[in-house]
Each structure stands twice: as structure tokens, then as C-alpha cells.
Amino acid sequence: MATVRAIHQSLIPVDTNRLEKESLKAYFLDAWNLNERLFDAIQDDEAFYLSPDPLRNPLIFYFGHTAAFYINKLVVSGLFSEGIDAEFEHILAKGVDPDLPQNLDVRDVWPTVSQIGHYREQVKSRVLSVIDTMENYISVDSKNPYWALLMGIEHDRIHFETSSVLIRQLDAHYLKRPEGWEYAPMNISNPQENWIESKGGTVRLGKEEPDAWFGWDNEYGTKRHTVAPFEATKDLITNAEYLAFFAAGYADKRYWSEDGWNWKERTNTTHPKFWVNAETGFLYRAMFDIIEMPMDWPAEVNAFEAEAYCNWKGSGARLLTEAEFNLIANMNQRAEPIHEESINLNVRYGSPTPVGYCADSKSPFNDLYGNVWDWLGTEHAPLDGFQAHSYYEDFSAPYMDSDHLMMAGGSWITTGTGASKYYRLWFRPYFYQHAGFRLARTL
Structure with missing residues (x-):
């Protein structure tokens, strides 16, 4: 069994049957800081206004979305009587899931990175104040207003992952791998189909x-x-097994469903998203870098x-x-x-x-x-x-x-x-x- 080395091992979820304030605060800050660390890897503000995936909003939306979500849900639950910034809480309220890029309704003007950063700090302070004033060791179920706070934290964590997929699609020159962020060993085994x-x-x-x-x-x-x-x-x-298919059948219509082939042709897709074509063969796009194919x-x-x-x-x-x-x-x-x-x-x-x-x-x-x-x-x-x-x-x-x-x-x-x-x-x-x-x- 391998010993797995943590780079920022996240905290485990809190016990909703006996919600302890300090544990909840730590769990919230842990989720918050994961997203901060991820977006801090972007070295050029210009990149925040790019859409690495044509089916998603620019990155600036996701930088602010999780913060606005806390406010909107805490207002809905009654824990807050009003929000912080009505415009932000409107334009950052809801993500997108279009079937085609042309069906994505994209804004022409977005807030600046510093404006979103300031808004995030305001939200962080408001959420911490909610935690500080709640009773200790309470039981919270889905009908309790504090469920909205837990919802915000888990939503934050969902977007930590989904935003990482978008950032992974940015040109690597916009990014700097965070200190301590280590990739796993690679090319140490040759597993066979079993x-x-x-x-x-x-x-x-x-x-x-x-x-x-x-x-x-x-x-x-x-x-x-x-x-x-x-x-x-x-x-x-x-990847080794999929490379065999790539060589033998990735470009062959016979192996694709009708919808799959139509997608492939419409998007001019010639290889998997995180493979990088190079003169010597395929390289691999890791989270922040292009590396050898694992x-x-x-x-x-x-x-x-x-x-x-x-x-x-x-x-x-x-x-x-x-x-x-x-x-x-x-x-x-x-x-x-x-x-x-x-x-x-x-x-x-x-x-x-x-x-x-x-x-x-x-x-x-x-x-x-x-x-x-x-x-x-x-x-x-x-x-x-x-x-x-x-x-x-x-x-x-x-x-x-x-x-x-x-x-x-x-x-x-x-x-x-x-x-x-x-x-x-x-x-x-x-x-x-x-x-x-x-x-x-x-x-």
C-alpha cells in the first residue's frame, strides 16, 4: 500500500448532529483557503477574463460566484436580512450549463479582480460572524437555517474542483504552481487489463x-x-491503454455513438483534452504544467x-x-x-x-x-x-x-x-x- 503525501490535505466534513463552532469555522476557512490558493496561481489578471472552456463563464465569475452563493443562501434561509452588494449577488448568482457555446449568455463587462477580492473579504467576515454568534453543539438538519451555511461550504468545495478543471485548461504561461503542490510518481508500473x-x-x-x-x-x-x-x-x-485506442480507432467513426461523433466533428477534437501534441509524441497537461505523459x-x-x-x-x-x-x-x-x-x-x-x-x-x-x-x-x-x-x-x-x-x-x-x-x-x-x-x- 502506498503512503500518500499530503500537499494541503483538506479537513473532513463536520458532524451535523453535534455541530461544534470551532470545527465549523476551521472547515469553512479550509474550503475558503483552498479556492484562494487555486486562484492565486493565476499570475496575470488578464487570464481572469478568459473562458478556458467555451461552455463556461470567464474565470472571474467563478472567483466571485462561491462568495455570492454564501450571501444569497444565507438570505434565503433568514440568517441574513440583506446582502452586501446587490449587483454582485445578481451577476454572480448562477452558473451555466449550455448545450452549445452559442447558447451561453456571456456578459461584456465584469468587475475587476480587486473588486471581487474585496467583496470576497466582506463575505468571509460576514460568514465568520454567523459562526461566532451561533449556539455551540447544535443539531442541524436540512430544515435548519444553518443548513444554508453548510450548503455554502460544500458548494465552495465543489467549485474548488470544477474551477481547477477550468484553470487546468488555461495556457500554462498564465500560471505558477503553488509552493508545495507536488505531482504523484509516474511511469513506475505497467498494469495489465484484469x-x-x-x-x-x-x-x-x-x-x-x-x-x-x-x-x-x-x-x-x-x-x-x-x-x-x-x-x-x-x-x-x-493513458497507455488509451493511446493504443488512439492509434487504432480514435479517428474511426465506427466506434463512436452518433452524438459522440457529432461532438467530435463539431469541436474539431483530435485527441483527449489533457494530452498535448508534440513532435516526439503526446505530452500531458497536469494541473499547472506540461509534463511527460504519465x-x-x-x-x-x-x-x-x-x-x-x-x-x-x-x-x-x-x-x-x-x-x-x-x-x-x-x-x-x-x-x-x-x-x-x-x-x-x-x-x-x-x-x-x-x-x-x-x-x-x-x-x-x-x-x-x-x-x-x-x-x-x-x-x-x-x-x-x-x-x-x-x-x-x-x-x-x-x-x-x-x-x-x-x-x-x-x-x-x-x-x-x-x-x-x-x-x-x-x-x-x-x-x-x-x-x-x-x-x-x-x-
Whole structure:
């Protein structure tokens, strides 16, 4: 088992059944400082007004969005009677999820970096004042106004990860890797495709309230699945394995779904997002730098690219379903994986790790939690009994459709309750995250 070295190991979520003020304050500041450290890596204010992904706002929006979210939700919950800056709390209120770049409504004028920085300091002070004046050791459930504060902290952590994906797409000359931010070892192993059988069984999705941790609305409810026997690869697909597909079939329309090929042609995509074409072959775009290709790290691709690889492999290869993932990930009724020091979650490294490097003592499969997200072949859908939370009614409900696929397990940069075994994440199939995949097939 590998010993994982922390670069800024984030704090674990607070206990909502007995909320201790100092722990809550530390957890808030930890989330806040993660984002500060990330955006501090941008060395030129000009870069804040770039959109590294054409389907997302400029980076200046995300620098201010998480701060405005705290204020807006604390007003909705009644903990604040008014906000700080009505204009900021309007223009920074809501993110975007267009299907095409031309459907993105982008502002022409944004606040300056210093203005957003000043606003963030005001918000930080206001949030700390809420924590200082609350009672100690209270129980907070989803109906309690302080749920909005927990919601703000976890939302902050979600955007720490999603903003990191955008910043990773900036030209590297705009960035300086933060001191102490270390990438994992690479090219130290040559993992081979190894399939493990599962007899199937019954799996229950969903969490119940009360629970010791905050949860998003799409995590609550329940759904039982009877899973047929299947098998899946022990490891995530590596860059080396995906390179073989790239050479043999990435440009071949036969292996792509109709939607996938249309996306590839429309965007003129010729290789995975984080591969960098060079005269000597592909290099790799890490968080802040271009480095040699880590052949034994997982291939980070979107769902269309993952499905194309499955089709190339043939023999019924496909992505795991949500039910299958949960069956093999929780087969021993495991505790929350964020407590397991061997797993590459929670910014224990500043990058992915070689597949299987952080071996999972709870499962014969590697990297079910941490390293990179596992794309799933399941559409984002509600669990039975789902109810949108009144503080954030459009968090998940608008995205429960055939346009959004799920992913599971978290990545190296997933923190907070995003690293929970109950967390249910979704994205459009052509969107990039720190996400890869493993193969599955029905027996």
C-alpha cells in the first residue's frame, strides 16, 4: 500500500448532529483557503477574463460566484436580512450549463479582480460572524437555517474542483504552481487489463436523514436495484491503454455513438483534452504544467471518448452503471472513504496517481474512490422520494434528464462531502472533469 503525501490535505466534513463552532469555522476557512490558493496561481489578471472552456463563464465569475452563493443562501434561509452588494449577488448568482457555446449568455463587462477580492473579504467576515454568534453543539438538519451555511461550504468545495478543471485548461504561461503542490510518481508500473467477476445482488441507493454529514437533495431518497452478474476491470483505463485506442480507432467513426461523433466533428477534437501534441509524441497537461505523459495514470476523457474506447474493445464492453458501481464499491458496507488514508482523495496529491498505486483494502477493485472520477453509463435521475431543497431548488432537478450522465467515486481533488459514498455527480457527456473510466460487461 502506498503512503500518500499530503500537499494541503483538506479537513473532513463536520458532524451535523453535534455541530461544534470551532470545527465549523476551521472547515469553512479550509474550503475558503483552498479556492484562494487555486486562484492565486493565476499570475496575470488578464487570464481572469478568459473562458478556458467555451461552455463556461470567464474565470472571474467563478472567483466571485462561491462568495455570492454564501450571501444569497444565507438570505434565503433568514440568517441574513440583506446582502452586501446587490449587483454582485445578481451577476454572480448562477452558473451555466449550455448545450452549445452559442447558447451561453456571456456578459461584456465584469468587475475587476480587486473588486471581487474585496467583496470576497466582506463575505468571509460576514460568514465568520454567523459562526461566532451561533449556539455551540447544535443539531442541524436540512430544515435548519444553518443548513444554508453548510450548503455554502460544500458548494465552495465543489467549485474548488470544477474551477481547477477550468484553470487546468488555461495556457500554462498564465500560471505558477503553488509552493508545495507536488505531482504523484509516474511511469513506475505497467498494469495489465484484469477482469474481476461480481455475482451481482441487491443494492440500495440513497442516504437517510438524519445523517452525520451534509447531503445534497439528489442524495436523499431510496432506490433498490437487482444487479445481474457482471465483470469489470480491476483498474481504471490508463493513458497507455488509451493511446493504443488512439492509434487504432480514435479517428474511426465506427466506434463512436452518433452524438459522440457529432461532438467530435463539431469541436474539431483530435485527441483527449489533457494530452498535448508534440513532435516526439503526446505530452500531458497536469494541473499547472506540461509534463511527460504519465502512462500509468488513468486516462482522463469525457463520456463520449470513454464509450468509443468501449466500442473499440468490443465483446460487450461498456461503462459501469450506478448500481454496479455501488455494489462493488460498498460491498463490505464500508465507512466513508475520505477517512481512508491510502486513497488519493482530498488533495493528498496534486494529481492523479498510477492506477492501483493507492490500493483499496476494502475491495478487489482499485481506485473506486479517489484518483479520478469513474464515468458511468447511467443517466442522472431522482431517487424515489426525491424533493428539491427549498434553499437551492435548481441544484439538481433541472439536470435529471438524458442529457446528463453520472460519475462516481471522486478524484484526487475532491474534498468535503463530494468525497462521500452517497454523493451523486452528473455532467453532460462531452464535458471534461478529472474523470476516467473502467470497463464493464454483463455475464
